[in-house]
Amino acid sequence: MLAKRIIPCLDIKDGQTVKGTNFVNLRQAGDPVALGRAYSEQGADELVFLDITASHEGRKTFTHMVSKVAAQLSIPFTVGGGIHELADVERLLSAGADKISINSAALRHPSLIDEIASHFGSQVCVVAIDARLDAAGWTCYLNGGRISTGKNLFDWAREAYERGAGEILFTSMDHDGVKNGFACEALARLSESVGIPVIASGGAGSMEHFRDAFTFGHADAALAASVFHFGEIGIGALKQYLQNENINVRL
Template sequence: MLTKRIIPCLDIKNGRTVKGVNFVDLRDAGDPVELAKQYAELGADELVFLDISATLERRKTQHEMVLKVAEHVNIPFTVGGGISSIKDVDDLLLCGADKISINSSAVKRPELINELSNKFGSQCIVVAIDAKKIENEWYVHLAGGSIPTNLKLFDWAREVEQRGAGEILFTSMTNDGTKLGFANEALRQLSTLINIPIIASGGAGTIQHFVDAFIDGNADAALAASVFHFGEINITDLKQELKENKIEVRL
């Protein structure tokens, strides 16, 4: 059985880690490199860095930050934000990233997933999907959740897999920052539709929420931000609790 992964997420804006609720009301959470080092030492399996304003500001992800993180951590990390070409990915991998995450650029030009997967291998390509539940249907949103689309979550997830993505990072905008739990019903439905790993994101507030995401949502990994950044959940304690609930994790 594959072990389940715990992934702290660092949303980066102006060189700092930030966190909000439902993608708004951002507050400072610290230096991304220092947080990355701390999480690696505590037993995080991977890290995700999202330059959340890169797409809106029409600029590329900050390479200096990626280089610094690569110098200080020894666990895999994924970088996203403003990535729209083979060259963008080449540059980030050369800076030390292990995987890249694309979101808005993939929706605008789905062929990008094929191109990147063919060039770098599917294991390197994570497609992030930000979706909000509107009248009982999940719709994909772009540019840090600021632009709604008519694209439906489950249709897009199937297409993403077919085009060669190695993993999906599904963030429920409805649950994000609420600390009321992950969108387990949507997660479970996704897991029955696709065969690539699914990272659950949005809504973590307690250790039990992680247990539920793995058991009820059938997620392969669980990602969270504020509960880690502000010391509400310790990763070491979280993994011990998961183990006690017979969920396979790397200790």
């Protein structure tokens, strides 16, 4: 039976791991390659590396980091951040990334999803969506959550799926950094809206939250950062807990 996946996310700035709370207040949390290897050894199923550097120089540093990760890690990993066009995808896949995730660029140019899927296959194309519940319902945001698009989360996820996305990575901005649990209702609805895996993100604070994302939220994978980086939840202990809760995980 297919296992539910646990995915630590590493935000990378100038070659170092950082993690924000509600997308601001960055704190340092270690060397990405060493941290990635440690997570892999603890039983992480995949890793996500997000480049939050904007500069050209920073992007080169990130690409170099991707090739080091690819050489040293034996589990799949996704990279995202700063991907605007097909050439960026090509650069990161050539450096050894298994998948790439696109967010704002896909909202601005949805056809980028079609292009990536037709050139490299759907399986490499993760569409990341930052959304928050406002008066109009669940609405997608651009640029790390600063600009509202007016686009509905479920409509956009469905469109991304139809255009050839291989996975949806959904971050609830209302839940991110608050450690009060994932947005399970929205997750469950999202899972029914698309025929591809959904990764839950934003809100992990306890082991129960992961369980709920899988049971109530029907998520295929759950992603978190600070609870792992600061050792609040150990990956091995989390997976043991999930197995005790009758959730199929890789142990």
